[in-house]
Amino acid sequence: MAYSEKVVDHFNNPRNMGSFKKEEDGVGTGIVGAPECGDVMKLQIKVENETIVDAKFKTFGCGSAIASSSLATEWLKGKTVEEAGRIKNTDIVQELNLPPVKIHCSVLAEDAIKAALADYQKKADPK
């Protein structure tokens, strides 16, 4: 089975690869992984006035996992925190044309977004 063109494109030209300093103000970090396939994914957002101004990722995993997280960072930029929470893995599946066996990669990306948002909120509003 071949990867879709979009996956290959994200894989060859990953967007927003890299990282922010975790301690930095307004930065939310989500680190997730799947023991079954061995993938690990780090997704970070930088938030100003409830809007995501920048996003970065670093993924060790298969092409689909890299493409899913790369796409996620693209989508996150410019969204409000609330809008970002509505990104669903099925949106990623559709955009990247992921085959059934690779759906878990998009789930991982959604989990990473959720984890990053939760981390941001925890930092912004420590109880």
Place this chain on the structure above:
Amino acid sequence: MRLRRVFFSLNEQEHMNRRTTGTEDRRELQMARSMCWHCQSEMAGEYFCDRCVKVQPVSKDLDYFTCFGLPRRLAIDPQTLETKFYELSRAFHPDFYQNKSDAEQTISLDNSAMLNTAYRTLRDPIQRAEYLLDLEAGSVKEIRTTPPADLFEEILELQDTLDEFRASDRASDNASTLRTKLQADRATLEQRQQDMDAQLQQLFGRWDALQDRGEATEQARAERASILKSMRDLLSNRTYVKNIVNDLVATIA
């Protein structure tokens, strides 16, 4: 014949209720057919036909614990297992069927292959647990597991260092600093493995205790499911860490 069948089912019942400690001299297993393939006489689970003494094919559904006359417990006495394995091997081994018909040779081969797989699986505590999870798969709901987040952080960092190390000039100072760091990471991961093994052992004990009590209450069912789920999570994380350690070791070798 009918009488004997009743006896067999009683025997089975007793077998289910009671923990089996020693090997049994029952020459019965769950067989593929209820009739001898050769003389068509009725069978009740013997692996040699009473009438024509031909070897019979074991059922494809025979679970490995039952195969060795063991209850579904995770602590198995290796001696008991080995003794039973040898006993069954003597019954089915292809060497003893060289002068027999093709049909018997095939059955002997199939039975032996199944027996060997069963033995290999049950002999190793981890494979044994994984097999038990397969058997009990129906009782564990497919809930996606949430492994500890700090594990992924550790692994992400490690992958970073590994990448850097792979790209570095092996003779450089940087490479030797990275190697030292990787060796420390390896020790941390191996510690994690040991912790997981200890937790697994504890779960095995809890499972066995629950099996021994043999309760059918709602609470027992819930505990059963929770033990199985924790066991599955741990086994999956364990494999994960093991693969990463292997990768690490291969890289710095």
